[in-house]
Amino acid sequence: MLRVAIKQALVLLLLAGGAAVATHFFHPLAPAWYAVNEPPAEDEVTLQRVREEWAGEVMWLDARPTDQYEAGHIPGARLLNEQGFDNQLFELLDQLQTSDRPVVLYCGGESCQASRKIRQHLVETFPLENVWVLKGGWKAWQAAGGEIQVGGEP
Numbered sequence: 441m442l443r444v445a446i447k448q449a450l451v452l453l454l455l456a457g458g459a460a461v462a463t464h465f466f467h468p469l470a471p472a473w474y475a476v477n478e479p480p481a482e483d484e485v486t487l488q489r490v491r492e493e494w495a496g497e498v499m500w501l502d503a504r505p506t507d508q509y510e511a512g513h514i515p516g517a518r519l520l521n522e523q524g525f526d527n528q529l530f531e532l533l534d535q536l537q538t539s540d541r542p543v544v545l546y547c548g549g550e551s552c553q554a555s556r557k558i559r560q561h562l563v564e565t566f567p568l569e570n571v572w573v574l575k576g577g578w579k580a581w582q583a584a585g586g587e588i589q590v591g592g593e594p
Contacts, residue, residue, distance in 0.1 A: 485572035503547040503554040515589040546574035
């Protein structure tokens with residue numbers, strides 16, 4: 441009788457664990473398992489700092505694929521991704537050369553490296569010093585309840 445109870449408990453535990461894992465992968469607001477409250481990396485900036493230090497007055501650059509950008513992006517953000525880097529950069533030349541606002545790049549989330557790659561290209565191409573990657577990316581913006589613009593260029 442004790443063996444049957446242990447087997448039933450193990451089956452229930454496995455089912456509950458499976459349901460938890462499935463919920464994590466399919467729930468749209470599931471937190472990342474690897475995300476912890478670590479301080480920003482050297483090239484990162486938090487949304488809080490953007491709002492407090494610069495009052496949101498930054499040049500937003502979206503490093504996600506075009507279809508994700510068009511589905512929703514930070515208001516005023518310009519598209520600059522790996523797929524169209526040269527053409528998109530050409531369209532941004534004047535702004536990048538004349539603006540004194542900080543540049544903040546973002547991509548899909550905490551583990552996304554696209555914004556870091558674009559940042560590296562920008563820093564190598566221009567003498568820009570104030571170029572940052574948004575910690576948490578697009579997911580951090582959404583989690584903070586940020587306004588969303590749908591469609592193409594602002």
